[in-house]
Amino acid sequence: MKKLLNNPRHVVTESLAGLVRLNPHLRLLEGTRTVVDGAAASRGSVAVLSGGGAGHEPAHAGYVGPGMLAGAVSGEVFTSPSVDDVLVGIRAVDAGAGVVLVVKNYTGDRLNFGLAAELARADGIEVRMVVVADDVALNGSSGHAGDRGLAGTVLVHKIAGAAAAEGRGLDAVAAAAQRAADALATMGVALGSCTVPAAGTPSFALGPEEVEWGLGIHGEQGVERSAVASAEETVDRLLSACLAAGRIPDGGRAALLVNNLGGSSAMEVTVVADAALSWLARRGIAVERAWAGPFLTAMEMEGVSLSLLAVDDELVQLLDAPVQTTAWPALDGRVNVDPYLAAPADETPALEGPALSGPGRDVLDRVMAALREAEPELTAMDQLVGDGDLGHSLDRGARAVLDSAVGLPARPDRLLRRVSAVARRSIGGTSGPLYAVFLLRASESLAGQEAPEVADWARALAAGQQGIQDLGGAQPGDRTMLDALAPAARALAAAEGPLGEALRATAEAARAGAEATADMAPRRGRSSYAGDRVKGHLDPGAWAVYLWLDAAARALEAG
Numbered sequence: 063m064k065k066l067l068n069n070p071r072h073v074v075t076e077s078l079a080g081l082v083r084l085n086p087h088l089r090l091l092e093g094t095r096t097v098v099d100g101a102a103a104s105r106g107s108v109a110v111l112s113g114g115g116a117g118h119e120p121a122h123a124g125y126v127g128p129g130m131l132a133g134a135v136s137g138e139v140f141t142s143p144s145v146d147d148v149l150v151g152i153r154a155v156d157a158g159a160g161v162v163l164v165v166k167n168y169t170g171d172r173l174n175f176g177l178a179a180e181l182a183r184a185d186g187i188e189v190r191m192v193v194v195a196d197d198v199a200l201n202g203s204s205g206h207a208g209d210r211g212l213a214g215t216v217l218v219h220k221i222a223g224a225a226a227a228e229g230r231g232l233d234a235v236a237a238a239a240q241r242a243a244d245a246l247a248t249m250g251v252a253l254g255s256c257t258v259p260a261a262g263t264p265s266f267a268l269g270p271e272e273v274e275w276g277l278g279i280h281g282e283q284g285v286e287r288s289a290v291a292s293a294e295e296t297v298d299r300l301l302s303a304c305l306a307a308g309r310i311p312d313g314g315r316a317a318l319l320v321n322n323l324g325g326s327s328a329m330e331v332t333v334v335a336d337a338a339l340s341w342l343a344r345r346g347i348a349v350e351r352a353w354a355g356p357f358l359t360a361m362e363m364e365g366v367s368l369s370l371l372a373v374d375d376e377l378v379q380l381l382d383a384p385v386q387t388t389a390w391p392a393l394d395g396r397v398n399v400d401p402y403l404a405a406p407a408d409e410t411p412a413l414e415g416p417a418l419s420g421p422g423r424d425v426l427d428r429v430m431a432a433l434r435e436a437e438p439e440l441t442a443m444d445q446l447v448g449d450g451d452l453g454h455s456l457d458r459g460a461r462a463v464l465d466s467a468v469g470l471p472a473r474p475d476r477l478l479r480r481v482s483a484v485a486r487r488s489i490g491g492t493s494g495p496l497y498a499v500f501l502l503r504a505s506e507s508l509a510g511q512e513a514p515e516v517a518d519w520a521r522a523l524a525a526g527q528q529g530i531q532d533l534g535g536a537q538p539g540d541r542t543m544l545d546a547l548a549p550a551a552r553a554l555a556a557a558e559g560p561l562g563e564a565l566r567a568t569a570e571a572a573r574a575g576a577e578a579t580a581d582m583a584p585r586r587g588r589s590s591y592a593g594d595r596v597k598g599h600l601d602p603g604a605w606a607v608y609l610w611l612d613a614a615a616r617a618l619e620a621g
Contacts, residue, residue: 070259074116074136078123082401085388087127089403095136095143096151097123100403102132108226108235109133109155112164112219113148114171115140115490117258118279121216121358124389130223131387132161138458139258139361140280141451141490142170145498148178152187153406160188160232164218164239166211167195168280169586170492173533177495190236194218196246196369198307199276199285210278213321213358214246214369217381220390224383238380242371247304250367251296252277252284254325256360260454261441275299279323279360280449283595293330297337300368310347310372317381318342318352319369324359326366331355334366350378357389418470418477425617426467426477430460432613436606443602447584447595452602455493462488474514478505478522493603496530496543503529516564520555523568527551534586541582541596543603549575550611562618569611576604 067073074095082088082097089100095116102109113122113135122134132155137143143151152161161182165175172193179189196214222239230238252274255264266283268274273291277284291299310316320335322328335354342349350373373381418426433456441453462484463470471477482501486494507525508514514522527547531537538548553571557564579601583594 065257065259067259070262073259074138077116077119078136079401081123081388083398085127086398086400087386088123088388088398088401090401091150091154091405092402094147094150094405096133096147096154096405097126097136098133098151098154098403099126099128099131101128102155103157106157106159107229108159108232109157109161110164110219110222110226110235110239111135111148111151111155111161112215113137113151113175114142114166114168115280117256117361118358120356120389122219125216125219125223125387127385127387129227129383129385129387130219130390132157132223132226137490138451138454139260140449141455142168142174142492142494144487144490144494145174145177145181146487148175149181150406152178152182152189153185154403156182156187160190162222162226162232162236162239163189163191164215164222165191165193166215167193167197167208168210168278169534170490170494171211173492173495174490177533188232190232192218192222192236192239192243194243194246196243196248197276197278198247198303199249201303201307212248212250212279212369213319213367214248214371216321216357216390217246217317217319217369217371218242220385221377221380223385224380227383238376242377245309245372245377246369247307247309248319248367248369249275249300249303250277250279250284250321250323250365251275251300252323252360252363252365253290254364256324256363258361258450261445261450263445265445265450273365276303277365279358282449293333294337294341296366297334297341297368301338301341301370304368304370305345310370313346313348315348315350315373315378316342317371317373317377318349319357319371320352320354321358321367321369322354322356323363323365323367324356325362325364328355331366334368338368351381414471414473414476416472418467418472421618422472422474422477423467425614426463426470428617429610429613430464432609433457433460433606436609440602440606443600443605446599447602451491452493452606455489455491456606459485459489459494459497473512475505475508475511478502478508492534496534499529499533500526500547516554516557516559516561519561519564520551520557523547523554524551536586539582540585541579541601541604542586543601543607545579545582545601546572546575546604546607550607562615565611565615565618569608569615572604572608572611576600576608579604 109132195209197210225238486498504522504526550572
């Protein structure tokens, strides 16, 4: 891997710091990966907040500024930000008129932004959430987690930001954003893969004459692979799919976005733009506005995506409204000498009761060590079926738990609740909120118990499983972590004898469940987009469940 980086673990914060230093209008909230318009809160208007994983530059922070986003929350590369990071962003940009969240339709983004919105509403902040699902590659098919949010999301940012700058109310801004989201269609093609810095290897491999159709923006594979085609043939397939989705009326008016996925040359992109404009003219589509360039990328991936937005006079007016951001359009290049703004204070509860020590601390240490040691294995497994972030996410969470271990309480319910808070802050993507709700529900099941018995732990494990099902919507059999958790919960409920023996039976049941996922069809998560390609590979989330249950059992067996 050749990239101009320092430490891959710091690449996101260092990149955002560089962006902010080049733009005097921006601020980076200290201790976070959230960039805000430094003057947004003083305007008193509705704030538009977006974000997602890093690796899509210039999205999302490049669109922060007057007339567009009030702030952008970034996760690690291709990993959605945590609930707490989004919540900090909402609090930072709210000017009293409410906040509109523009969220791409990925499970992790929906979960983290959705839960943050609930928490903000509980604090008295009015929040609306608009989910963008402009992907048409899977149009008409079923058995997946839904149409994804792609580069057309940038047009929603522009329209929502312009509506807010006009002084419209919260519901009116959300309605304008939703109109745009409903009128969008996007499809992409890749000529090559990309390399996540922390992974160090490409997400997938293409032959010298192959392209990947209908891919997402996280380095995951698409829906079909074929021989490379000409620019005109490529445009024909992409735009035909966009029109077939039925979001652009025949003979209607449209805005066109030709998006460089990151690694294509400017020459290729303008050739595609020329072919797209000619194709639309031949079909009677009036292109009111058109842009070409790197708007929402996937690191250095070679390829393009085409987005069409059905427009009328109002939407054209919002697209034309003045804006001052790094990426739309260019700024004047002045250096920012004051790049930071203090973030809202973190709320860390005091230690309740005795601190964790002895056997309990040993179990915790062994479980966290197992997750850290499994990072390369889980990363490699996830690259085969998803976007490769699971190992890194669980490693970050394990390190965060170990860093806070001195202040963890000994009583099981309090311990699990505190670890839940650490998980939701430190683990991005889908895993963060799912593990957080799992631990939270388990904590509630054990409320007030100083020394739970095996039956109590069985009820806690089942409660955690149900929490994951309630929040994520998956069920056992969907090829997720639940396929290890469900048999584990049943095994623990049926176990007899001391906890160590019960946990060994529980871990072995989880292992059998995880191994069974190799023959399952994926119906949830990013694996659902790869279809039958994941057959023969274990679900990494299910395997991770076995690993931490096995580590806990080994700790108790060792005395």
